[in-house]
Amino acid sequence: xxxxxxxxxxxxxxxxxxxxxxxxxxxxxxxxxxxxxxxxxxxxxxxxxxxxxxxxxxxxxxxxxxxxxxxxxxxxxxxxxxxxxxxxxxxxxxxxxxxxxxxxxxxxxxxxxxxxxxxxxxxxxxxxxxxxxxxxxxxxxxxxxxxxxxxxxxxxxxxxxxxxxxxxxxxxxxxxxxxxxxxxxxxxxxxxxxxxxxxxxxxxxxxxxxxxxxxxxxxxxxxxxxxxxxxxxxxxxxxxx
Amino acid sequence: xxxxxxxxxxxxxxxxxxxxxxxxxxxxxxxxxxxxxxxxxxxxxxxxxxxxxxxxxxxxxxxxxxxxxxxxxxxxxxxxxxxxxxxxxxxxxxxxxxxxxxxxxxxxxxxxxxxxxxxxxxxxxxxxxxxxxxxxxxxxxxxxxxxxxxxxxxxxxxxxxxxxxxxxxxxxxxxxxxxxxxxxxxxxxxxxxxxxx
Numbered sequence: 318x319x320x321x322x323x324x325x326x327x328x329x330x331x332x333x334x335x336x337x338x339x340x341x342x343x344x345x346x347x348x349x350x351x352x353x354x355x356x357x358x359x360x361x362x363x364x365x366x367x368x369x370x371x372x373x374x375x376x377x378x379x380x381x382x383x384x385x386x387x388x389x390x391x392x393x394x395x396x397x398x399x400x401x402x403x404x405x406x407x408x409x410x411x412x413x414x415x416x417x418x419x420x421x422x423x424x425x426x427x428x429x430x431x432x433x434x435x436x437x438x439x440x441x442x443x444x445x446x447x448x449x450x451x452x453x454x455x456x457x458x459x460x461x462x463x464x465x466x467x468x469x470x471x472x473x474x475x476x477x478x479x480x481x482x483x484x485x486x487x488x489x490x491x492x493x494x495x496x497x498x499x500x501x502x503x504x505x506x507x508x509x510x511x512x513x514x515x516x517x518x519x520x521x522x523x524x525x526x527x528x529x530x531x532x533x534x535x536x537x538x539x540x541x542x543x544x545x546x547x548x549x550x551x552x553x554x555x556x557x558x
Numbered sequence: 559x560x561x562x563x564x565x566x567x568x569x570x571x572x573x574x575x576x577x578x579x580x581x582x583x584x585x586x587x588x589x590x591x592x593x594x595x596x597x598x599x600x601x602x603x604x605x606x607x608x609x610x611x612x613x614x615x616x617x618x619x620x621x622x623x624x625x626x627x628x629x630x631x632x633x634x635x636x637x638x639x640x641x642x643x644x645x646x647x648x649x650x651x652x653x654x655x656x657x658x659x660x661x662x663x664x665x666x667x668x669x670x671x672x673x674x675x676x677x678x679x680x681x682x683x684x685x686x687x688x689x690x691x692x693x694x695x696x697x698x699x700x701x702x703x704x705x706x707x708x709x710x711x712x713x714x715x716x717x718x719x720x721x722x723x724x725x726x727x728x729x730x731x732x733x734x735x736x737x738x739x740x741x742x743x744x745x746x747x748x749x750x751x752x753x754x755x
Contacts (some may be wrong), residue, residue: 323679323683324596324679324680324683324703325595325596325675325676325679325680327588327592328591328592328595328601328672328673328676329588330587330588330591330605330608331605331669334605335584335587335588337658337659338583338587338605338608338609338658339580339583339584339587340580341609341654341657341658341659342576342579342580342583342609342612342613342616343576343577343579343580344576344657345613345654345657346576346579346613346616347574347576348654349613349616349617349654350574497653
């Protein structure tokens with residue numbers, strides 16, 4: 318290091334900026350914690366014991382060999398070939414349910430054990446799709462469930478397109494896709510969803526608002542959920558997002 | 559609160575006290591700001607990245623136990639990571655930065671010219687050491703420019719003290735090769751004083 322490569326002397330932040338940035342930091346960090354809590358809550362919904370899961374079918378013993386799936390928004394990945402076992406409930410994304418669950422196994426999200434050699438996708442009593450470790454062709458039948466029908470793939474793809482379109486229009490983060498939230502009034506959000514439902518042949522679906530967030534601010538960020546059983550799109554206003 | 563140690567303030571921040579974290583910011587922002595300037599040769603960028611470093615430090619505050627109750631080494635480690643993954647860090651905290659009031663700094667002409675000179679000068683320095691491997695540049699910046707001790711630099715980089723010594727030694731040798739007319743050799747501060755702004 319010589320004169321040419323001398324290091325400039327230290328300086329303070331420009332006048333007023335230290336205080337401004339300190340105030341900004343103190344204001345921002347609680348928001349970060351709230352957002353992190355929301356992310357953790359979402360994660361907590363993903364992997365739940367069977368007794369709490371919406372897909373739980375404890376006590377179901379009758380055969381349902383021709384059932385059509387009605388829950389296209391999610392897939393339940395079962396840890397064992399047992400209806401009372403633990404389930405990871407994840408968003409469907411248009412891929413084959415076995416591919417979605419195989420990815421969870423590969424990532425180690427299904428627990429520390431080795432990934433099963435094969436998986437079977439079945440239709441649960443609720444109309445949801447369950448994916449089980451499989452030891453042969455008759456896994457669904459052994460569990461008293463129907464195999465996933467071949468028509469599912471096209472329906473799942475169509476539903477995923479609807480979900481992605483609504484999420485993009487609302488600026489809602491969904492699944493692993495993070496989006497910049499938009500600030501919307503309740504009427505605007507409802508109009509967006511109604512329009513997409515109509516355009517894509519889902520006129521029999523309705524819209525519900527969760528909580529009173531729309532009344533807390535002139536416009537708010539909107540979270541999104543789907544209830545395939547009741548055919549309802551759920552809008553979740555998040556005033557502090 | 560002004561007399562509290564870094565460790566006290568950090569523990570209160572871990573418990574969710576933003577004001578305690580604000581005191582840590584007041585205490586160490588200048589050192590972080592100057593470290594970032596010396597790595598980027600851009601005062602405005604260094605200022606924004608200072609905010610990013612503290613936002614990132616808050617996000618990771620529960621992952622760390624301060625060594626010798628000093629926050630600065632760890633904060634400079636966060637700053638080093640932020641520089642390494644600058645785009646990702648800025649993207650993660652973009653929304654927060656956009657909420658920062660954009661008040662124009664009231665620089666006097668002399669101050670503004672001085673800052674421009676600094677930036678020109680620092681670009682020359684960074685060009686001179688650009689051929690060093692990144693790990694050696696990190697050690698050089700922490701030891702010679704931010705004046706951390708070997709132990710503190712080791713905390714900042716998450717490596718053993720011996721690794722800091724050997725990297726610095728290699729950096730010194732390379733600088734000697736690259737610039738035989740060097741004035742003094744970069745070194746880590748020998749003592750371990752509490753360096754609080």
